[in-house]
Amino acid sequence: MAFAAFSTAEAPTEQAPRKKSRIALFLLLPGIAYLVLFFLTPLVSLLLTSLQAPLEFGDIGQYQYAFNWQNYVDVMTTYWPHIVRSFGYALAATVFALLFSYPLAYFIGVKARRWPLLQSLMLVLVIAPFFISFLLRTLAWKQILSDESFVITSLKALSLLGPDAHFTGTPFAVIFGLTYNFIPFMTLPLYTTLERLDLRYLEAGSDLYANPFTVFRKVTLPLSMPGIVAGTLLTFIPAAGDYVNASRDFLGGPDTQMMGNVIEANFLVLLNYPAAAALSIILMAAILVLVGIYVKRSGTEDLL
Amino acid sequence: MAVREFAERGADLELVGIQKRFPGFTAIQDLDLTIPAGSFFALLGPSGCGKTTTLRLVAGLEEPTQGRILIGGKDVTATRSHERPVNTVFQSYALFPHMSIIENVAFGLKRRRIGDPLGKAHEALRLVELDHLAQRRPQQLSGGQQQRVALARAIVNRPALLLLDEPLGALDLKLRRQMQLELKTIQEEVGLTFLHVTHDQEEAMTMADTVAVMNKGAIEQMGAPEVLYDLPRTVFVANFLGQSNLFTGAVAGATDTAITVDAAGSRIVVPKSRSARHNGTVTVGVRPEKVTLHAEAPADAPGRNVVGPGRVLDVSFSGVSTQYLVDIPGHDTVLVFAQNTGIGPSAGVGDEVWTSWLIEHGFGLADGPSDAERFPADDSTTSIAAQRRDDLVAELEEG
Structure with missing residues (x-):
């Protein structure tokens, strides 16, 4: 009933855009062609690969098209720890990145409003890491946090770390790397939301007997939900599929392998393409479901 | 000391030697003001005269550089906004966009843990004739409706002192009259102390028992509207309040x-x-x-x-x-x-x-x-008001 008032107003305008829809379709063609070629085709190919069966009497790495659903069961039973680990690490990294980025974004977007120069400077600092490849930066962290590094030897000297303790190769190092690498993706959407936050709402909350903590919980936080949702998605999705930080060549170790590493190994080392494809599909589907539930639960559809 | 109970009646407001300096300029210089409980007091002045700053000082949204603020005889200068028995109807309404109308109105009651917040909120909405829109979001309401919600959200708390920051600025003439009347009725029924800030001399004169004309951060003249109009003391008052x-x-x-x-x-x-x-x-x-x-x-x-x-x-x-x-x-x-x-x-x-x-x-x-x-003639209240109203109307149409 609430929308009854709109329907009458909208009805006549519906005719006009229809005439233009052909032009719109024409303009959309390059985009559609691009998506079909570079998104849909690989996706279908991946789906088909995931159902392939080994070629009878064939070599390693030779497969034929089939409907071998068993692949999914096999990878799930073999790699379920990696699947759980991937989402666990990604979740931890997202939470840490949020805890780190929110105060930072709040400072840049709200507190630093009076000093635009400081605001710009801090934004540049947030974006600055992008000037260097994340591979190099992650390698740099590996150096900084290696067993022989100044940081670790100092911590050991201060007895804050045991003599045999490592940092690289531990889950902590992988989560640290993921958090570090995705902080800008968390900070920037948070900043854009907080920068537009109307402080008069906070004043109104305070005027209506809410203490600063309640104002934050009831006003600031809900109003920054679009930024939180965007930032957590931009962090969680790539972090769940990341295979750099957890790789043995970077911050990971044998016990920290994530789905990305397993997929990489299956594709490039074990040449078990169906398993790699099945894992990829599982990863994608799991992320889709989780994100769907998350967006629905956070109730930000109308704020996004 | 969160205020957990409704104010029995309005409270006196006393400003003693208030001074407010911002970097670069002085908004208020040495202001002394006493507003007796239960009165409808209007601060009238052109934009930039310090009237909104005064209101924000009383609400606790700004801290005075010097001076003391007393509400009902209690010194509240050091207390923060949420601890003061004061509510404000903001010029921009400042209705929470992520809450429904009823949640907006019940917000203050819930913070103070007052019983049956929703029931009381509905009652307040009925008073401003908007109860049928309780479940809507503020964005779905017209400017005038939003203003009435802002009013309901403030008065539902029965504050000892109600602050009104140009609350009728965005309304068209008819609704304005209606709201003026409603405000006056509420004030008489509930007996609250109203501090009304406005640049509209007509609004100030029709509604307030006492009008203080403010200019350049100081009160030029104060008194009943008839007295002020009949016997202005300064050129500013003579020209700002009528011609x-x-x-x-x-x-x-x-x-x-x-x-x-x-x-x-x-x-x-x-x-x-x-x-x-x-x-x-x-x-x-x-x-x-x-x-x-x-x-x-x-x-x-x-x-x-x-x-x-x-x-x-x-x-x-x-x-x-x-x-x-x-x-x-x-x-x-x-x-x-x-x-x-x-x-x-x-x-x-x-x-x-x-x-x-x-x-x-x-x-x-x-x-x-x-x-x-110091006050150019083309800045008359009517032209300021007309300008502001036009701006707001344009803004509303754009949004």
Whole structure:
């Protein structure tokens, strides 16, 4: 009933855009062609690969098209720890990145409003890491946090770390790397939301007997939900599929392998393409479901 | 000390030696003000005069540089906004966009853990006739409706002191009248203390028991609207609160009860009791509706001041009255409002006329027009109000 008032107003305008829809379709063609070629085709190919069966009497790495659903069961039973680990690490990294980025974004977007120069400077600092490849930066962290590094030897000297303790190769190092690498993706959407936050709402909350903590919980936080949702998605999705930080060549170790590493190994080392494809599909589907539930639960559809 | 209970009645508000400096300028200089409990007090002034800053100081949204704020005799200068028994109707409404109307209205009650917040919120919404929209979001409401919600959200808390920051600015004339009436009714029913900040002199005069005219961070004059209008003390008040014809000259003579000012050859008599100054150069004035036009020099008019002859520059007819602009050599143009009790205009453009008014209608000011230069004439309240309303209407249409 609430929308009854709109329907009458909208009805006549519906005719006009229809005439233009052909032009719109024409303009959309390059985009559609691009998506079909570079998104849909690989996706279908991946789906088909995931159902392939080994070629009878064939070599390693030779497969034929089939409907071998068993692949999914096999990878799930073999790699379920990696699947759980991937989402666990990604979740931890997202939470840490949020805890780190929110105060930072709040400072840049709200507190630093009076000093635009400081605001710009801090934004540049947030974006600055992008000037260097994340591979190099992650390698740099590996150096900084290696067993022989100044940081670790100092911590050991201060007895804050045991003599045999490592940092690289531990889950902590992988989560640290993921958090570090995705902080800008968390900070920037948070900043854009907080920068537009109307402080008069906070004043109104305070005027209506809410203490600063309640104002934050009831006003600031809900109003920054679009930024939180965007930032957590931009962090969680790539972090769940990341295979750099957890790789043995970077911050990971044998016990920290994530789905990305397993997929990489299956594709490039074990040449078990169906398993790699099945894992990829599982990863994608799991992320889709989780994100769907998350967006629905956070109730930000109308704020996004 | 979160306020957990409704205020029984309004509280006194006392501002003692308040000063507020911002980097680069002083918004309020040495303000002393007492607003008795249960009164409807209006702070009237042009934008930038410090009235909104005063309100924000009382609400606790700004801290005074100096001075003390007392509400109901209790010093609240050091307490924060959420601890003060004060609610504000914000100029921008500031309704929470992520909450429904009913959640907005119940917000303050829930924070204070007052029983049955939703029931009371519905009651407040019924008062402003918006209960049927309780489940909507603020964005789905018109400007006027949002304003009424903002009002409901404040009064539902029964604060000892209700602050109104230009609360009727965005409303069209009819709704404005309706809300003015509603505010007044609520005030009388509930007996709260209202502090109303506005640049609209008409709104201030129709609603408030006491009006304080503020200019440049200080109160120029304070009193009942009728008194302020009848006997302004400064050029600023004379021009901001309604319009005035002003004449400046040296005092040329005095009796026990009156002084005579020689303004460019015209002798104008003002009762001593109605003049702030009795010697030196004095600016005297008279309201346009008190001035009468004459086609011939009024011979022998005891008890009246006569200024003229001059020529009619402009005649504008507005139904109940006609406004004449008369150019009299040596004086500023004289404005005359004449009730249209006869038939047709009594003077046309270019006619030679004389103006006169009863001596007891004149007033003598404490300052002169030179001091008033700080406030340009085209900044009259009506033009500010019209400008603001246009801006807001444009803004609403855009959004």
